[in-house]
Amino acid sequence: MSTHTxxxxxxxxxxxxxxxxMAYTNNPQAPKVRRDAALFAKRHGIRTAxxxxxVSPGTIxxxxxxxxxxxxxxxxxxxxxxxxxxxxxxRILEDKIAQKRLTIRRSAEVVHKELENEGVxxxxxxxxxxxxxxxxxxxxxxxxxxxxxIPRPDVKTAGDLVQIDTIHLIRSDGSRVYVFTLLDVHSRFxxxxxxxxxxxxxxxxxxxxxxxxxxxxxxxxxxxNGPEWSTHFTNHIRITHRHTRVRRPNDNxxxxxxNRTIQEECIKNTSRTVSELNKVLVPYLRYYNEKRLHFxxxxxxxxxxxxxxxxxxx
Numbered sequence: 001m002s003t004h005t006x007x008x009x010x011x012x013x014x015x016x017x018x019x020x021x022m023a024y025t026n027n028p029q030a031p032k033v034r035r036d037a038a039l040f041a042k043r044h045g046i047r048t049a050x051x052x053x054x055v056s057p058g059t060i061x062x063x064x065x066x067x068x069x070x071x072x073x074x075x076x077x078x079x080x081x082x083x084x085x086x087x088x089x090x091r092i093l094e095d096k097i098a099q100k101r102l103t104i105r106r107s108a109e110v111v112h113k114e115l116e117n118e119g120v121x122x123x124x125x126x127x128x129x130x131x132x133x134x135x136x137x138x139x140x141x142x143x144x145x146x147x148x149x150i151p152r153p154d155v156k157t158a159g160d161l162v163q164i165d166t167i168h169l170i171r172s173d174g175s176r177v178y179v180f181t182l183l184d185v186h187s188r189f190x191x192x193x194x195x196x197x198x199x200x201x202x203x204x205x206x207x208x209x210x211x212x213x214x215x216x217x218x219x220x221x222x223x224x225n226g227p228e229w230s231t232h233f234t235n236h237i238r239i240t241h242r243h244t245r246v247r248r249p250n251d252n253x254x255x256x257x258x259n260r261t262i263q264e265e266c267i268k269n270t271s272r273t274v275s276e277l278n279k280v281l282v283p284y285l286r287y288y289n290e291k292r293l294h295f296x297x298x299x300x301x302x303x304x305x306x307x308x309x310x311x312x313x314x
Contacts, residue, residue, distance in 0.1 A: 031074030038067040038075070089126060096120065097130045108137065147225060147243040158216040158309055161185045163255035164207065164223045166198050167263065171272045179277060180206040181262065183255040187309065188294050189214060189302040190258055192285060194277035203228040204236055215306055224252060254296070262288075 033053070041049035041060050050057040066075045100111050112127045131137045155161045167179040178198040182191045191210040195202040211218055220240045223229035234241040244251035266284040270276055293299045 034075035
């Protein structure tokens, strides 16, 4: 690559230009040099301009043609990205892949298998590239931090693993109210409270309230990767905190079942305001923890199981 500083005389004043000899350049002065070279060629001829600017006559000819399109404006640098490829799949097949994704709304692997069942031969990597090019893949946000979880603890007593989550309830006007939920895996002791916002401040307040109501100490908290359970929450809660695997709700299976139960038995027909939700949650949680029998703990109530734990009875 060589760099030349060139001078040429215009009708007004001499102009100093910088041009880099290479197939593709990001030099910000290159568009202006192309325009000036094309204008110079119109006045003094193609070959004279080629000698003056140190490029081939064919290049000057192309710039003169582009000058008719851009006028007196600089001639921009075109991208070096290839505009075609000998192995590119036909456009009709790209449309078929995109349409299948929009129809079934499933992952690239499912789209690939559906097309294969229909006799369409295309590789999985091609399906993924096509969906990515059409902006039809739900890619992981670059701003979302990866949480490295500690190993899942062995659950032997109350508090060894406490699962926490958030239920999003949509009001008639489109706004939301959030019900934070908590469940101890060993005893099935549960706690819930409604908040206007799902953020780390609400999450910390919720866990502290739950700890005050629970008759045992929380040792490990487990949550999904929602923003309310972020690193800020982990640093301020002062309880060991682990995250579930991404898009693996079964890791919080006990709490997910409680979320369904509380929606069906308690808040389904309740006015979706924070005050009304908290008003009905108090008596329901008392019933759930003290009177409702659970198959998961041999048809006992959480209070009965906790009483046995405190007495040292297995």
